[in-house]
Amino acid sequence: MAMATTTQAQPGTxxxxxxxxxxxLRYSRHLIMPEVGMEGQLKLKxxxxxxxxxxxxxxxxxxxxxxxxVGKLGLVDFDVVDFTNLQRQxxxxxxxxxxxxxxxxxxxxxxxxxxxxxxxxxxxLTSANALDLFKDYDIIVDGTDNFPTRYLVNDACILLGKPNxxxxxxxxxxxxTVFGMADGPCYRCLYPEPPPPGLVPSxxxxxxxxxxxxxxxxxxxxxxIKLILGSGDNLIGRLLLFDALGMRFRELKLRKNPKxxxxxxxxTIHKLIDYYEFCGVRGEEAPAPNVQVxxxxxxxxxTRLDRGDDLFILDVREPHEFQIxxxxxxxxxxxxxxxxxxxxxxxxxxxxxxxxxxxxxxxVDFLRKAGFRKVLNLKGGILAWSDEVDPSVPKY
Amino acid sequence: xxxxxxxxxxxxxxxxKRASAEFNAGTVGEAxxxxxxxxxxxxxxxxxxxxxxxSFVNVYVNDEDxxxxxxxxxATKDGDTxxxxxxxxxxxxxx
Numbered sequence: 001m002a003m004a005t006t007t008q009a010q011p012g013t014x015x016x017x018x019x020x021x022x023x024x025l026r027y028s029r030h031l032i033m034p035e036v037g038m039e040g041q042l043k044l045k046x047x048x049x050x051x052x053x054x055x056x057x058x059x060x061x062x063x064x065x066x067x068x069x070v071g072k073l074g075l076v077d078f079d080v081v082d083f084t085n086l087q088r089q090x091x092x093x094x095x096x097x098x099x100x101x102x103x104x105x106x107x108x109x110x111x112x113x114x115x116x117x118x119x120x121x122x123x124x125l126t127s128a129n130a131l132d133l134f135k136d137y138d139i140i141v142d143g144t145d146n147f148p149t150r151y152l153v154n155d156a157c158i159l160l161g162k163p164n165x166x167x168x169x170x171x172x173x174x175x176x177t178v179f180g181m182a183d184g185p186c187y188r189c190l191y192p193e194p195p196p197p198g199l200v201p202s203x204x205x206x207x208x209x210x211x212x213x214x215x216x217x218x219x220x221x222x223x224x225i226k227l228i229l230g231s232g233d234n235l236i237g238r239l240l241l242f243d244a245l246g247m248r249f250r251e252l253k254l255r256k257n258p259k260x261x262x263x264x265x266x267x268t269i270h271k272l273i274d275y276y277e278f279c280g281v282r283g284e285e286a287p288a289p290n291v292q293v294x295x296x297x298x299x300x301x302x303t304r305l306d307r308g309d310d311l312f313i314l315d316v317r318e319p320h321e322f323q324i325x326x327x328x329x330x331x332x333x334x335x336x337x338x339x340x341x342x343x344x345x346x347x348x349x350x351x352x353x354x355x356x357x358x359x360x361x362x363x364v365d366f367l368r369k370a371g372f373r374k375v376l377n378l379k380g381g382i383l384a385w386s387d388e389v390d391p392s393v394p395k396y
Numbered sequence: 397x398x399x400x401x402x403x404x405x406x407x408x409x410x411x412x413k414r415a416s417a418e419f420n421a422g423t424v425g426e427a428x429x430x431x432x433x434x435x436x437x438x439x440x441x442x443x444x445x446x447x448x449x450x451s452f453v454n455v456y457v458n459d460e461d462x463x464x465x466x467x468x469x470x471a472t473k474d475g476d477t478x479x480x481x482x483x484x485x486x487x488x489x490x491x
Binding site: 144145146147150168169170171172173175190191192193194195239241246250251252253254255257335 | 404405406409415450451452454456459460461463464479481482483484485
């Protein structure tokens with residue numbers, strides 16, 4: 001099935017039947033391998049691969065697929081390159097900060113391989129545009145970072161019958177598989193429902209080691225190339241788990257769920273839905289879920305501290321974050337607050353803060369329910385403090 | 397019959413930062429009960445309020461999904477590995 005979809009040209013366009021002299025030289029290390037050869041390299045040249053996300057996973061994907069000579073690459077990303085991306089998104093250089101990711105990635109990949117066609121799609125993937133964007137491509141590679149887009153990519157691939165090369169990462173762990181093949185499972189077979197927002201790991205457990213998306217994205221690139229070549233054993237029906245800290249690969253069997261609402265024999269989902277509603281979030285940047293607590297702005301806090309008011313600063317971040325920068329507060333990580341609440345004096349006025357104000361809102365909510373009356377949340381956290389009061393405090 | 401339960405990274409914070417734990421258990425359900433008794437904070441991440449395994453948490457015995465075996469009643473034997481595989485979206489964006 002992969003062969004049919006990956007090598008077919010679009011109606012009206014003729015597949016390339018030859019390589020130029022320069023291409024032969026460029027791809028010579030592929031051409032001298034019998035597993036690729038002239039035939040395989042032409043398959044790569046005629047293949048069209050759409051990358052959803054040009055970030056951590058998209059970086060090695062874009063670089064290796066462009067270098068390998070995949071004839072057409074689509075790059076979907078609405079985001080802009082940020083300084084914090086450079087630690088892992090190796091497509092981008094420092095001078096790309098502030099530029100749209102899809103455009104910056106296209107420039108980098110074009111300089112790597114000017115013989116291929118690269119379409120930069122500076123847009124957010126939505127239920128309204130997904131089918132239209134996917135239809136011109138043979139293989140879709142999911143390198144996104146949020147649940148709504150994961151389900152959207154899955155469903156669009158199933159509706160169009162396209163392979164979905166899936167990779168995801170968390171701190172030191174990665175997962176890779178291939179969904180969307182006729183004989184294999186889909187994302188909904190593995191995870192019928194997304195986790196509710198409250199049970200998604202919070203920022204206290206966030207972060208990722210920069211090399212990890214490099215490894216996971218490279219495995220996705222390898223799987224994509226194998227699908228195009230039609231050789232080897234793909235990760236169809238197998239979930240590859242990678243533990244970078246323990247440096248172990250494990251493999252689990254994935255089965256096609258006969259009752260899957262998307263790819264089962266009695267499909268109940270026939271069109272794309274509202275995936276934000278389905279996941280109960282507005283993407284990864286969801287605001288704190290309904291925690292309304294009294295707040296103090298950074299400027300108000302500064303004024304009151306300068307005036308000598310007796311305020312107790314409570315920092316609810318993790319110890320490793322305290323080391324990055326702090327407001328000389330008393331450190332009790334949010335997760336430890338219930339059992340360390342006795343360290344706090346309810347007669348004093350308390351200002352809780354974290355990095356952005358989300359965790360500290362939860363802390364204030366908790367303390368108020370525990371009977372603390374004079375407790376405020378620092379609005380916007382240490383980030384807003386850096387912006388509005390003291391720019392010498394580093395942002396992270 | 398000791399079985400090893402592998403705790404995935406996102407849940408380690410609720411399990412004393414441990415990567416795995418061993419219990420004497422004859423079924424998957426028993427092993428998970430031991431685990432959530434030892435680490436009570438894990439319970440709400442694995443089970444619903446009425447005690448059913450959450451739909452977005454996949455549990456495997458060795459490389460098999462227990463949904464296709466006997467679910468929580470799946471028998472375990474000495475040396476088996478139980479893996480808890482939660483869905484991860486892939487992001488790394490602190491909020």
